[in-house]
Amino acid sequence: MTVAPPVDLPYQIIWRSRALRQGAHRSTQSGAGGLFRDLATLLEHRDPRRIDLRQTLRDPFGMLHVRRFEERSQIGVTLLLDVSGSMGFHGAARKMALAADLAQVFAAAARRAGDTFALYAADDQVHDALSVPPTRSRTGEETMLAALRAYVPKRKGASGLVEAAGKIGRKRSLVVIVSDFLLSEVQLEALFAALSGHDVVPIRVADTRESATLPSWGLFELADLETGRRRLVVMRPALKAEWQRRIEARRAFFRSLAARHGREPFEITDRIAWDRLGAHLAAGA
Amino acid sequence: MNFGLSTPMVLLLLPLALLPLLRSAQVPQNFPSIEDIETDPVSVAVDWVLRLAGALAITALILGIGGLHGLGRTIEKTGEGAHIVLLIDRSSSMDNTFAGRAPEGGEESKSAAARRLLKDFILRRQHDLVGVAAFSTSPMHVLPMTEHKEAVLAAVDAMDRPGLAFTNVGRGLALALDMQEADTSPAARVVVLVSDGAAVIDRKVQDALRTAFARRPINLYWLFLRTEGTPGISSVPAPGEEDTPQAMPERHLDRFFKSLGISYRAFEAENPEAVGHAIAEISKLERSPITYTERIPHEDLKGRAFAVALVGLLILLAAKLAEVRLVPATEGA
Numbered sequence: 001m002t003v004a005p006p007v008d009l010p011y012q013i014i015w016r017s018r019a020l021r022q023g024a025h026r027s028t029q030s031g032a033g034g035l036f037r038d039l040a041t042l043l044e045h046r047d048p049r050r051i052d053l054r055q056t057l058r059d060p061f062g063m064l065h066v067r068r069f070e071e072r073s074q075i076g077v078t079l080l081l082d083v084s085g086s087m088g089f090h091g092a093a094r095k096m097a098l099a100a101d102l103a104q105v106f107a108a109a110a111r112r113a114g115d116t117f118a119l120y121a122a123d124d125q126v127h128d129a130l131s132v133p134p135t136r137s138r139t140g141e142e143t144m145l146a147a148l149r150a151y152v153p154k155r156k157g158a159s160g161l162v163e164a165a166g167k168i169g170r171k172r173s174l175v176v177i178v179s180d181f182l183l184s185e186v187q188l189e190a191l192f193a194a195l196s197g198h199d200v201v202p203i204r205v206a207d208t209r210e211s212a213t214l215p216s217w218g219l220f221e222l223a224d225l226e227t228g229r230r231r232l233v234v235m236r237p238a239l240k241a242e243w244q245r246r247i248e249a250r251r252a253f254f255r256s257l258a259a260r261h262g263r264e265p266f267e268i269t270d271r272i273a274w275d276r277l278g279a280h281l282a283a284g285a
Numbered sequence: 286m287n288f289g290l291s292t293p294m295v296l297l298l299l300p301l302a303l304l305p306l307l308r309s310a311q312v313p314q315n316f317p318s319i320e321d322i323e324t325d326p327v328s329v330a331v332d333w334v335l336r337l338a339g340a341l342a343i344t345a346l347i348l349g350i351g352g353l354h355g356l357g358r359t360i361e362k363t364g365e366g367a368h369i370v371l372l373i374d375r376s377s378s379m380d381n382t383f384a385g386r387a388p389e390g391g392e393e394s395k396s397a398a399a400r401r402l403l404k405d406f407i408l409r410r411q412h413d414l415v416g417v418a419a420f421s422t423s424p425m426h427v428l429p430m431t432e433h434k435e436a437v438l439a440a441v442d443a444m445d446r447p448g449l450a451f452t453n454v455g456r457g458l459a460l461a462l463d464m465q466e467a468d469t470s471p472a473a474r475v476v477v478l479v480s481d482g483a484a485v486i487d488r489k490v491q492d493a494l495r496t497a498f499a500r501r502p503i504n505l506y507w508l509f510l511r512t513e514g515t516p517g518i519s520s521v522p523a524p525g526e527e528d529t530p531q532a533m534p535e536r537h538l539d540r541f542f543k544s545l546g547i548s549y550r551a552f553e554a555e556n557p558e559a560v561g562h563a564i565a566e567i568s569k570l571e572r573s574p575i576t577y578t579e580r581i582p583h584e585d586l587k588g589r590a591f592a593v594a595l596v597g598l599l600i601l602l603a604a605k606l607a608e609v610r611l612v613p614a615t616e617g618a
Contacts, residue, residue, distance in 0.1 A: 086317035091612055182318040209611050210317055218609030219331070221311035224319045231319055232309060232332035235609070239325055246322055 006274050009109040012284035013075060013174060013199055023074025024113040031071035039065045076134055077110040077117050078168050078198075079103055080161055081148075082179030083130065084123040085225035088153035089180070091209030092270040098205050099178045100148040101272060106176060107141050115174075119144060120167060122160030123153065131164075156226040158183045158191075165194035176201045181254045181265075182226075188254060192261040201281065202258045202265035204251075211247045214240050288586070291352030298347050305339025310601055314611050335604050342597030349590035357583035364412035367473040367504075367571040368430060370461040371403060373444055374480035375421040376452045378512070383556050385512040395510045396444050398557040399479050403441050406564045407434060412577040414472070416464045417441065420457030421449040430468055432577065452482055454538060455490035462497045473573040474503045481510040483534035491541060498545045505542060506567050507551040509535065510560065518551050 016028045030037055032050060039055055042048060042064040055065040081103065087095045103119055110117035114136070121130035130151060132144050158179065168175060175198040181188065192200065214235065221232045233239070258265040266280045290296065309332070379396040381387055388394045393401075407415060416430040417440040428440040461476045468474070486494070498505075511517050518539045522528045530537035542549045550570070552563030 089315060089317045180317055182321075207317075214611070215609045219311065219604055219607040220609050220611065221309050221313050222316040222319050223313035225315050225317055227320065229319065230309065230313055231324065232311060232328055232335070233325065234328045234331045236327075239328075242325075243322055250321060 006105065006278070008112055009105050009274070009278055009281060011077075011109060011113075011174065011201075011281035014284040015172060015199060017073040017075045018171060019073040019075060021074045023072055023115060025073055025075050025115075027071045027073030029071035029073055030068040032069055034070045034072055037068045037070045040068050042066050074113075074115045076169070076171065076173030077106060077115045078134070078173055078175045079106050079117070079119045080164055080175060080177045080179075081119060081121040081130070082123070082158050082161060082177070082181075083121045083127060083151060083153045083155075084158045085153050085156050085227075086180050086182045087205070088225050089207060089210060091207035092213075093207065095180060095205045095207065096151060096153060097149065098268060098272060100145055102176070102178050102203065103148055104141075104145050105274075107144070111136065111138060111141075118168070120164035121148070121151075122158065122164045123155040124157030125160040126164045126167070127160075153225070158187060162187070162190050162194045165191065168195075168198060170197065172198055174199045174201065176203060178203045178205060180205050182250070185253060188257055192257055196261065200258070200262050202254075202263065203277075204254065204265050204267045206251075206267060206269045208270055211244055214243065216240055287356040287358065289354055289356050290348070291354070293351065295347050295351035299344065302340045302343040302347070305336045305343065310335065310339060310605065311608055312610075316611070331604075335601065338597040338600040342594045342601065345590045345594035345597065349587050349594060353586040353590045355581075355584035355586055357581060359578040359580045361576055362412075362579050363574055363576050365572045366410055366412035366414075366575040366577065367475045367573060368414040368416075368465065368468055368470070368575075369410075369475040369477060369571070370416045370418060370430070370464050371441070372457050372461045372476055372478045373399070373417065373419045373441075374452060374457075374478075374482070375419040375425070375444065375446075375449065376480075376482070377421075377449065378452075378481050379444075379510070381512065383510070383513060385514065393557060395481050395512075398560055399508070399510060400441050400444050402557070402560050402564050403479070404438050405561075406568055407437050407441065409568065412575055414468070414577065416461075418457065418460050418464060419444065420453055420460070422451040422453055424453065424457045424460035426460060426464070430464060452480065452484040454478070454480065454484050455486035455494065458494055459490065459497070462494070462503070465501070465503060470576065472575040472577075473571060474501065475506065475567075475571055476503055477506045477508060477567060479508045479510065481512060482515070483509075483538040485530045485534055486538065486541060495545060498547050502547060504548045504571065505545075505550075506563075507539070507542065507549070508560065508563050508567075509551060509553045511553050511555050513555060518553050 013025055017023065017025045018028050020029065032047065039052055042051065045066045045068055047066055050067045052065045052067045056063070059065065079102070081099055087099065089095050107117045116134040116136050117132070118134040119132040121127045130147055132140060161179070175195055177200060181202070181204050183191065216235065216237050218235050219232070220235065221230055223230050255265055266277055380394050382392045382394055414430045414432050415437045417427040417437060419425045419427050427443065428436055431437065458476070458478070465474045465476070509518055516533055516535055518535050520533065520536060522533055526532065539551055542551070552566065554560040554563050
């Protein structure tokens with residue numbers, strides 16, 4: 001079950017970063033290196049080292065033309081991590097362990113690509129102790145991961161995710177949301193609305209034990225991890241089908257909402273299929 | 286019905302019965318979110334059944350431990366019957382057969398026949414209050430008025446003991462009347478005199494009896510177990526023989542009883558069958574309404590309390606056996 005996370009997860013964006021700092025992603029910046037982009041007069045782009053002689057000679061007005069190239073810039077990568085009670089579910093896998101694996105890989109990938117990495121953990125509020133502000137440094141990464149692996153979610157609600165979305169800043173960045181997305185429809189819509197300026201990669205963490213492999217017959221008492229409310233369930237095939245129908249309806253709503261706001265969500269059930277996640281991120285959309 | 290507890294202190298534990306209502310016996314299993322999933326009526330019903338079964342089991346166990354019992358009490362009922370005093374002659378002649386001999390082989394003595402038939406009579410009469418007195422030379426108070434059939438049967442059985450020689454009817458009757466005296470209920474009063482002969486009643490005793498009989502109406506039945514060849518109740522003295530109580534005590538006792546002005550019947554029996562007929566006749570005659578008290582004994586309800594607790598616990602056990610885990614325990618923690 002514990003597939004060692006890969007060291008790198010190449011992610012792509014299909015938009016152009018506006019960041020000034022050089023990096024690995026397509027950028028709106030034009031400069032001296034990379035792919036040819038267009039020609040401009042020397043007055044527009046004052047870089048006499050890139051004067052295009054051919055174009056200058058061809059110009060009947062005798063203007064000096066300069067070649068412009070695309071720069072590659074960095075982007076900000078932010079991981080929004082839902083640490084509400086429901087993420088504490090331990091079925092076929094620990095959801096928090098999966099989340100920590102994802103944080104580890106994204107932090108490493110961002111570092112390798114030269115992007116800043118930030119992590120905001122939130123339930124009904126943002127947890128500063130678990131959060132990491134945008135950084136390019138490797139310092140503190142181990143501490144962050146250790147804290148995430150040790151954390152036992154207990155508080156309810158995920159409204160802090162919306163608050164954390166506000167901390168990301170206005171510059172378009174890659175926002176990875178790791179959550180089970182068991183939020184109310186209103187909360188989900190608010191979250192996606194708050195992140196509308198960013199490239200959002202929702203990653204839904206699910207577990208077969210909470211839906212697919214529910215027993216067909218039997219008696220069990222469930223304790224809601226969010227509210228602590230208890231309920232006795234006399235499970236039978238009809239009820240199981242009903243439950244699965246509801247869980248599926250919830251998932252379908254989330255998928256359509258996510259697709260409307262950008263990317264198709266990536267879904268993790270029990271284990272992270274790293275190659276599929278890599279392909280999903282490399283596609284860029 | 287009233288209940289009692291041998292150890293009322295256990296009631297202090299009764300609040301424990303609320304525990305199943307607060308906490309379930311099932312192991313709570315974490316689940317991400319149940320808010321979105323509607324409650325299922327069957328599950329809710331089962332939940333309540335289990336909680337109530339738990340509360341019931343605890344309550345029943347506490348009551349069982351405390352020694353639950355129904356308090357004994359008496360209730361008044363109305364039936365048919367009478368308050369009867371059996372006044373039995375214990376003179377030694379009763380131990381002879383109807384033929385006047387000592388019983389041999391399969392023969393039955395008068396007292397044995399009377400005993401057998403009287404016991405039958407007592408068993409058939411459900412609601413009677415029966416007292417037993419015996420007399421020979423002097424009267425004996427055998428058993429006060431009681432409704433306990435076993436006691437009466439035992440008293441009748443005690444007629445077995447060999448008796449004394451004389452027959453003192455007068456004092457016997459006085460004792461029987463005394464026994465009825467204590468009883469104030471409006472039930473019909475009956476004295477059944479069982480004897481195989483009569484005797485002279487003293488003039489003074491006669492007066493006392495006359496007064497006593499006049500004070501309260503009593504039905505008197507004389508079951509005369511006549512030995513073959515002896516003078517009967519209705520024997521008329523042959524001409525020339527003297528007609529005195531000394532000579533013909535039966536005839537004169539009968540005349541005395543008739544003169545009392547009470548409801549009186551004499552049965553003359555010369556064999557066990559006749560005794561049976563006479564007793565059946567008495568049984569038929571004494572059918573007036575009677576209020577009698579029925580004792581309901583102290584009843585131990587511990588067993589039932591534990592049975593109820595067992596039912597509750599079996600329900601809980603079934604639920605426990607039906608319990609499944611979403612995540613197998615081997616994978617937990």
